[in-house]
Amino acid sequence: MDCKIIETWILTDYLDGELGPAKLQALESHLKTCRACSDFLQEAKTTIVRPFEDTKQHMPQQEYLWNRIKAKIEEEPKQYPKMTLERIIRSFRAPKPIFALSTCAALILAVFVLTQARALYQKTYNRQLAATALTEQLEYFASDEITSFGTDAENYFL
């Protein structure tokens, strides 16, 4: 076994308890025969693990911080997020294909409905009004999607 690979395992997965059983066995048998690597492991433990082990958790001044939070919440009452076209486009970058797909489906549906709506509107109203309806429809379809696909998607709207 190459010592360089062993060092990498020590610095990452081994120290963090993420090494799979096969690699773990390979590493342990290497350590039995390689002095340099077992020294490296000892040094790594003392230098980069131990100092963090007993760090205490710093606590905020609970009441002071709570009052600040409460004041800020009361000062700006909660606004329900408005879906803008820009946000919908941005949501395509979400990592989950299912989310992108469903947004896509929603958009196609929205465009379809809107095309219909637009045709109808154009008969009776002017272009200005149709544009407003378009935005409203988009908002409706988009907000419907967000509630059904939570997981990671919400982070893209923060």
Place this chain on the structure above:
Amino acid sequence: MQEISIQTIKEASEGSMAAFRQIYDKASGFVYNVALRILNNKEDAEEVAQDVFVNIFRSLDKYYFGSSLKTWMYRITVNASLNCVRRRKKEINKHVSYDDALEKNQGLSINAPGAKRIEDEELVTRMLDMLNPDQRACIVLRNIEGLSYEEIAVALAININTVRSRLKRAREILLTCRNEVA
């Protein structure tokens, strides 16, 4: 963090301050701690913690119950902290180079026997100071908060291999600084 019941989250998302206070009581410790470790400044950490909880309060209705609330909070906290670091960096327009950090850490004595807690604390602060903010966030989540690679990946929106390489690089830096001093 002890579990927060779905009922509590639901009530808080509907605007109950009493329910939100329960979430705050359980989460304020780690939110503040992570911010403080990344920022190394009490006032900034308080500001970030405040923003994080206001943000959480306003976004709870978008939280999906299948995902971990804690990981979601870590994500908001780390994002807010890293944004704060960037803002501060722009403000002071000063970059501490690796050499500066090394120089500042001359005399770093990691192996000092019987080191007291206060010295450990000082040591941890100086170690974190040697890392860039992305590496620091990884080390804080792994070595102080005890998150798994997978949880860190979710919290930082990066893949597991990136988590691994950032941790590796961070630890190489810490080892090098240690060796320079020895």
